[in-house]
Structure formats: C-alpha cells, structure tokens
Amino acid sequence: MATVELTQDNFEQVVTGNDMVVVDFWAEWCGPCKGFAPVFEAASGKFPDIVFGKVNADEQQALAGAFNIRSIPFVMCFREQVVLYAQAGALPAEGLESVISRARALDMAQVRKEIAEQQAQQQQ
Numbered sequence: 001m002a003t004v005e006l007t008q009d010n011f012e013q014v015v016t017g018n019d020m021v022v023v024d025f026w027a028e029w030c031g032p033c034k035g036f037a038p039v040f041e042a043a044s045g046k047f048p049d050i051v052f053g054k055v056n057a058d059e060q061q062a063l064a065g066a067f068n069i070r071s072i073p074f075v076m077c078f079r080e081q082v083v084l085y086a087q088a089g090a091l092p093a094e095g096l097e098s099v100i101s102r103a104r105a106l107d108m109a110q111v112r113k114e115i116a117e118q119q120a121q122q123q124q
Contacts, residue, residue, distance in 0.1 A: 003024075003040065003041060003044050003052045003053060003054050004051060004052065004053045004054070005053070005054055005056075006023060006053040006054060006055045006060070006063070007055075007059075007060055007063070008060055008062055008063045011053075011055070011063055014051060014053055015078050015081055016081055018050075018051045019049075019050075019079065019080060020049075020050045020051070020077070020078065020079045020080075020100075020103065020104070021050070021051045021052075021053060021077075021078045022040075022043070022050060022051070022052050022053070022075065022076070022077050022078075022096075022099075022100065023052075023053045023054070023055060023075070023076040023077075023078070024036065024037075024040050024052070024053070024054045024055070024073055024074075024075055025054075025055045025057045025064055025067075025069050025072050025073065025074040025075075025076075026054060026055070026056065026057060026072055026073050027056060027057050027058045027072055028056070028058065029058075030072050030073065032072075032073055032089075032090045033072055033073045033090070035090055036073045036090035036091065039090070039091065039092065039093050039096060040052060040054070040096070042093060043093065043096050043097065043100070046097070047100060050100065057069060057072050057074075067086070069088075070088070071088035071089075072088065073088070073089065073090050074086070074087070074088045074089075075087060075088075075089075075091060075096070075099070077099055077100070077103050079103050079104075079106065079108060080108050082108070082111060082112070082115070084102075084103045084106065084111075085099050085102075085103065
C-alpha cells in the first residue's frame with residue numbers, strides 16, 4: 001500500500017479505521033526527513049496490511065501540535081488506536097521493521113489492561 005497523506009481532516013478516521021497505522025511527521029526542508037522517506041516508503045511496500053501515513057508538519061501545524069511534535073522526523077505507531085511507539089529521529093530500515101514487529105507481537109488485551117490500571121492509579 002502506498003503511503004497516505006494525513007491531515008487534520010482524515011487523521012482520526014485513518015487511525016480509528018485501521019488495525020495498525022505507522023505515521024511519519026516530516027517537512028520539506030528537513031534533511032533527515034528526506035533521508036528517512038525511502039525507508040518509510042520501502043516499509044509501506046513490505047507491510048501491505050499496515051497503513052503508512054505521512055503528516056507534513058508545516059502544513060498540519062495543529063495536528064503536529066496536538067501530539068506535541070517538536071523535532072522531525074517523528075515516527076508514531078498506533079495499534080488498535082493505542083500509541084505503542086512515538087519517537088523523534090530517522091530510523092534505519094531494520095529499526096522501523098523492529099518497531100512494527102514488536103507492535104504486532106503485543107497482546108493488546110494486556111496492553112489495554114495495563115493502561116486501565118495506570119489510569120486508575122493516577123486517579124487515586
């Protein structure tokens with residue numbers, strides 16, 4: 001699957017409508033972003049069952065701000081609408097594939113249970 005351009009208008013729909021979404025926040029002027037782009041595109045071809053989305057941080061400043069993006073490239077991995085990975089910096093191909101493999105291997109029922117427990121503790 002080719003990468004999808006994500007905007008404030010379609011971001012929520014894409015993340016909630018797909019099991020797994022990997023997002024790259026980038027900008028045209030960003031050298032590391034340009035270096036990471038082929039790695040991201042290659043992964044999108046290698047994992048056709050995953051949605052790969054790109055957010056132009058300059059054009060989508062409100063969206064980047066909502067996630068407190070301060071440095072790009074910034075990669076996020078959502079699975080079942082849960083952020084499993086969020087980190088600035090260009091990843092090598094092996095690193096991106098490792099993030100995807102680890103996200104796929106997680107027991108999401110257990111992840112949701114742990115999130116609920118953490119939220120309960122914070123409310124006490």
